[in-house]
Amino acid sequence: MTTRRTPGRPASGDTADRRSAILDVARAHFAAKGFRGASMRAIAREAGVDVSLISHYFGDKSRLLVATMELPVDPVDKIRSVIADGPDGMAERLLRTFIESWDPHHEVFSALVRTALGSDDAHAPMLEVARNVLVASLLEVLVGEERELRASLIASQLIGMATLRYVVRLEPLASADPADVVRQYAPPMQLLIG
């Protein structure tokens, strides 16, 4: 593995330093250019490392984005496991996994939403994850007509529920038992999954 040096940003040092340097550069690129505009090669160049080192540490661009957010829940892993079993019963798995993952971290979720929606930043990391992890993953599973519109409406249902449960804390949703939310909300979501 070769590394290219950039003045003032040594690529040498231990793994933790290099990971941290890559994440700093990646965070700045995602903020400035958005997910689509950001390039793994450009990030590697500025961090003074080979692009294969970024893939080795973090995986693909979605995972790099998620790594920059230092989330308590890995949305890529979670959604991969949900979609792996196909569309049958997916709404129930998606809702149960989402609620079980985020209930213990509702304050983090709330801060992410407040940051993303409180600013005018179309490339807020939370929004990029919604677009490029959630919606993109749903599209791998959905078939039939208007699948892109349906994927964005499934995201609407999920993000709306999470916003009222965690951010607005609308009762009785905010305190409802996860099983009750899943039982009521999975059928309407499954209708859009097909």
Next chain:
Amino acid sequence: MTTRRTPGRPASGDTADRRSAILDVARAHFAAKGFRGASMRAIAREAGVDVSLISHYFGDKSRLLVATMELPVDPVDKIRSVIADGPDGMAERLLRTFIESWDPHHEVFSALVRTALGSDDAHAPMLEVARNVLVASLLEVLVGEERELRASLIASQLIGMATLRYVVRLEPLASADPADVVRQYAPPMQLLIG
């Protein structure tokens, strides 16, 4: 109609002045105490008018709250007309009315959401309308089990869709034809209405 005078806040003057004085006081009370904590009597007292004058100008407390927001769309009127015809086909009427009302004012909606969610203010006017106009009106129509949870999940669907369409501007939802959104999204919402 009697009016009580408060020093420095004359209740006399023309109607526009009095309406405006009432709205200023009401806005401050809703901001400080929230919808439930705010009292029509206390607002009347501080504005130096009789409470019956507030009812005469604005109607009930929900309408007074809405009046303080100076919205381009009156959500009380809109939702009254939607629920007047009962639960059959209500999701379609609710979505069509909502989208037709807010599409031309999407920037106002976006500013309301950003203000409500960007701050830590549990009594943001937009949230009070969601609770005390939208959810309260849905509850007048819903019957059957867990109707309060279902009402908050219908609000989740509506607010999630509007946030992704107007604030996040997620495509293809942001540019989708209203008829396509209604056709795809009304059945899942109707499932929660019953």
